[in-house]
Amino acid sequence: MNLAKISANGQITVPMEIRRLLGLKSGDKILFYQKQDGEIVLSNASAQAIRKAQSAFSGAAETMGISDEDDVQTLVDEVRYGKGQ
Template sequence: MNLAKISANGQITVPAEIRRLLELKSGDKILFYQKPTGEIIIENASTQAIYKAQKAFSGVAESLGVANEDDVQTLVDEIRYGKE
Protein backbone atom coordinates (compact mmCIF):
# COMPACT_ATOMS: atom_id res chain seq x y z
CA MET A 1 0.00 0.00 0.00
CA ASN A 2 1.23 3.49 -0.82
CA LEU A 3 0.16 6.64 0.93
CA ALA A 4 0.30 10.24 -0.29
CA LYS A 5 -0.49 13.41 1.63
CA ILE A 6 -2.57 16.19 0.03
CA SER A 7 -1.12 19.70 0.40
CA ALA A 8 -3.18 22.79 1.19
CA ASN A 9 -3.24 23.45 -2.58
CA GLY A 10 -4.62 19.97 -3.33
CA GLN A 11 -1.29 18.69 -4.64
CA ILE A 12 0.08 15.21 -4.00
CA THR A 13 3.41 13.53 -4.53
CA VAL A 14 2.94 10.24 -6.34
CA PRO A 15 4.92 7.59 -4.45
CA ALA A 16 8.06 6.38 -6.25
CA GLU A 17 6.77 2.80 -6.55
CA ILE A 18 3.59 4.02 -8.29
CA ARG A 19 5.60 6.31 -10.60
CA ARG A 20 7.67 3.31 -11.65
CA LEU A 21 4.60 1.13 -12.20
CA LEU A 22 2.93 3.81 -14.33
CA GLU A 23 6.24 4.70 -16.04
CA LEU A 24 5.79 8.35 -15.05
CA LYS A 25 8.54 10.90 -15.55
CA SER A 26 8.84 14.53 -14.48
CA GLY A 27 6.34 16.62 -16.45
CA ASP A 28 4.06 13.69 -17.35
CA LYS A 29 0.35 14.01 -16.79
CA ILE A 30 -1.83 11.54 -14.95
CA LEU A 31 -5.45 10.80 -15.68
CA PHE A 32 -8.05 10.27 -12.96
CA TYR A 33 -11.42 8.77 -13.76
CA GLN A 34 -14.21 6.98 -11.96
CA LYS A 35 -15.59 3.63 -13.08
CA PRO A 36 -19.35 3.00 -12.89
CA THR A 37 -18.60 0.90 -9.79
CA GLY A 38 -17.28 4.04 -8.06
CA GLU A 39 -13.66 2.87 -8.18
CA ILE A 40 -11.18 5.68 -8.94
CA ILE A 41 -8.53 4.82 -11.55
CA ILE A 42 -5.20 6.61 -11.99
CA GLU A 43 -3.32 6.12 -15.27
CA ASN A 44 -0.45 7.60 -17.21
CA ALA A 45 -2.24 9.99 -19.59
CA SER A 46 0.26 9.32 -22.40
CA THR A 47 -0.35 5.59 -22.23
CA GLN A 48 -4.11 6.10 -22.24
CA ALA A 49 -3.83 8.37 -25.30
CA ILE A 50 -1.89 5.68 -27.16
CA TYR A 51 -4.51 3.04 -26.31
CA LYS A 52 -7.26 5.39 -27.50
CA ALA A 53 -5.45 6.04 -30.79
CA GLN A 54 -4.86 2.32 -31.31
CA LYS A 55 -8.54 1.62 -30.79
CA ALA A 56 -9.55 4.43 -33.17
CA PHE A 57 -7.28 3.10 -35.92
CA SER A 58 -8.13 -0.56 -35.39
CA GLY A 59 -8.88 -2.17 -38.76
CA VAL A 60 -7.82 0.83 -40.85
CA ALA A 61 -4.63 -0.82 -42.15
CA GLU A 62 -6.57 -3.86 -43.29
CA SER A 63 -9.18 -1.72 -45.04
CA LEU A 64 -6.39 0.10 -46.92
CA GLY A 65 -4.64 -3.15 -47.82
CA VAL A 66 -1.60 -2.34 -45.66
CA ALA A 67 0.01 -5.52 -44.32
CA ASN A 68 3.71 -4.67 -44.03
CA GLU A 69 6.33 -1.90 -44.25
CA ASP A 70 6.48 -2.10 -48.05
CA ASP A 71 2.73 -1.46 -48.22
CA VAL A 72 3.17 1.55 -45.93
CA GLN A 73 5.92 2.93 -48.16
CA THR A 74 3.76 2.40 -51.26
CA LEU A 75 0.88 4.26 -49.60
CA VAL A 76 3.17 7.13 -48.57
CA ASP A 77 4.59 7.35 -52.10
CA GLU A 78 1.08 7.43 -53.59
CA ILE A 79 0.12 10.28 -51.29
CA ARG A 80 3.34 12.23 -51.91
CA TYR A 81 3.68 11.70 -55.64
CA GLY A 82 0.19 10.72 -56.78
CA LYS A 83 -0.95 7.31 -57.93
CA GLU A 84 1.26 5.76 -60.54
Protein backbone atom coordinates in the same frame (compact mmCIF):
# COMPACT_ATOMS: atom_id res chain seq x y z
CA MET B 1 -0.02 0.03 -0.51
CA ASN B 2 1.30 3.55 -1.15
CA LEU B 3 0.11 6.68 0.60
CA ALA B 4 0.36 10.29 -0.58
CA LYS B 5 -0.49 13.47 1.33
CA ILE B 6 -2.41 16.33 -0.28
CA SER B 7 -0.80 19.77 0.17
CA ALA B 8 -2.73 22.94 1.00
CA ASN B 9 -2.73 23.67 -2.76
CA GLY B 10 -4.29 20.27 -3.56
CA GLN B 11 -1.01 18.85 -4.86
CA ILE B 12 0.24 15.33 -4.26
CA THR B 13 3.55 13.58 -4.74
CA VAL B 14 3.07 10.29 -6.55
CA PRO B 15 5.14 7.64 -4.75
CA MET B 16 8.20 6.38 -6.65
CA GLU B 17 6.86 2.81 -6.90
CA ILE B 18 3.64 4.06 -8.55
CA ARG B 19 5.59 6.33 -10.93
CA ARG B 20 7.65 3.32 -11.99
CA LEU B 21 4.58 1.12 -12.45
CA LEU B 22 2.87 3.77 -14.60
CA GLY B 23 6.02 4.75 -16.47
CA LEU B 24 5.67 8.36 -15.31
CA LYS B 25 8.43 10.91 -15.57
CA SER B 26 8.73 14.61 -14.83
CA GLY B 27 6.23 16.64 -16.87
CA ASP B 28 3.89 13.72 -17.60
CA LYS B 29 0.18 14.12 -17.02
CA ILE B 30 -1.95 11.82 -14.90
CA LEU B 31 -5.49 10.96 -15.88
CA PHE B 32 -8.06 10.40 -13.12
CA TYR B 33 -11.34 8.74 -13.99
CA GLN B 34 -14.20 6.99 -12.24
CA LYS B 35 -15.20 3.50 -13.25
CA GLN B 36 -18.85 2.43 -13.31
CA ASP B 37 -18.45 0.70 -9.94
CA GLY B 38 -17.41 4.07 -8.43
CA GLU B 39 -13.72 3.21 -8.11
CA ILE B 40 -11.37 6.11 -8.93
CA VAL B 41 -8.43 5.13 -11.13
CA LEU B 42 -5.35 7.04 -12.15
CA SER B 43 -3.26 6.27 -15.19
CA ASN B 44 -0.51 7.69 -17.36
CA ALA B 45 -2.45 10.06 -19.65
CA SER B 46 0.03 9.57 -22.54
CA ALA B 47 -0.26 5.79 -22.38
CA GLN B 48 -4.04 6.07 -22.16
CA ALA B 49 -4.11 8.30 -25.26
CA ILE B 50 -1.97 5.81 -27.20
CA ARG B 51 -4.27 2.92 -26.21
CA LYS B 52 -7.31 4.96 -27.27
CA ALA B 53 -5.70 5.77 -30.65
CA GLN B 54 -4.73 2.13 -31.16
CA SER B 55 -8.31 1.11 -30.49
CA ALA B 56 -9.67 3.76 -32.87
CA PHE B 57 -7.34 2.60 -35.66
CA SER B 58 -7.93 -1.09 -35.07
CA GLY B 59 -8.65 -2.76 -38.41
CA ALA B 60 -7.73 0.32 -40.49
CA ALA B 61 -4.72 -1.35 -42.11
CA GLU B 62 -6.81 -4.30 -43.25
CA THR B 63 -9.51 -1.97 -44.58
CA MET B 64 -6.90 -0.03 -46.58
CA GLY B 65 -5.22 -3.18 -47.86
CA ILE B 66 -2.00 -2.60 -45.95
CA SER B 67 -0.32 -5.86 -45.03
CA ASP B 68 3.42 -5.15 -44.75
CA GLU B 69 6.10 -2.45 -44.56
CA ASP B 70 6.21 -2.07 -48.35
CA ASP B 71 2.50 -1.18 -48.37
CA VAL B 72 3.12 1.42 -45.66
CA GLN B 73 6.02 2.93 -47.62
CA THR B 74 3.88 3.07 -50.78
CA LEU B 75 1.16 4.91 -48.86
CA VAL B 76 3.69 7.37 -47.38
CA ASP B 77 5.14 8.04 -50.84
CA GLU B 78 1.66 8.65 -52.27
CA VAL B 79 0.89 11.16 -49.52
CA ARG B 80 4.27 12.90 -49.85
CA TYR B 81 4.59 13.00 -53.61
CA GLY B 82 1.06 12.55 -54.88
CA LYS B 83 -0.45 9.54 -56.59
CA GLY B 84 1.15 8.41 -59.81
CA GLN B 85 4.57 9.93 -59.12
